[in-house]
Amino acid sequence: MNIRKTILLGLLATGIMTAAVYTGAGAKVENAYAATTGGHIVCIDPGHQAKGDSTKEPNGPGATVMKARVTGGTHGTTTGLYEYQLTLAVAEQLRKELTARGYTVYMTRTSHDVNISNMERAQYATSVGAEISVRxxxxxxxxxSTSGALALAPSATNPYIAKLAPASQLLSSKVLSSYCAATGIANKGVQANDTMTGINWCTMPVTILEMGFMTNPSDDTNMANSAFQQKMAAGIADGIDAYFKN
Ligand SMILES: [Zn+2]
Incomplete structure (x- = not known):
């Protein structure tokens, strides 16, 4: 390797180091994106990544139950789009929409080639001072034939974040109803879920929005469309607005 190459690689390494955030647990999480405008602080987590990681991590703080760090996700049976591609495409549009509305937005990832576990995604939201996490x-x-959107929130008996259950359910309800109103996708309701590692490690109100079924031709085709994704993002942003105005 010549000197020029060595310097270039050194600069690249420096760039990678400055883009990293080290959480309290010592896990390295990519500081993928941060747009500061001074408003409420929102962390967006585009679900999954190019490759799942079946290595185990605790299902919640102090848990003996261990679950895969991050799963591979689903894919569009009509469009062939992968869930990790769809979630990032919508997240990018949501980031733009929220930033335009004055929010400070952080994203757990802005590329597919990462390895960030669900626990680390929750810890990242804490590390940036997010007031809510939208996954x-x-x-x-x-x-x-199964179609429609639903949202997941912790229950009042969640062993880790029961205190955040009412706010998480409110956030879930606001985001889901605004999302469905903006897109016309059927509302399948808010479901209590205490098994999600990325919820259980959260320290702020959190929602998982299951935006539609990629195994349904209509949901899949709609969600893959860029103009439709703008409606999806606007609907989610409307729900976030409604949550903070509550
Ligand atoms: Zn998923």
């Missing part, structure tokens, strides 16, 4: 996912089902 974007899409669903898959055995039946192609």
């Amino acid at each position: 974007l996912h899409a669903n898959g089902a055995n039946s192609a």
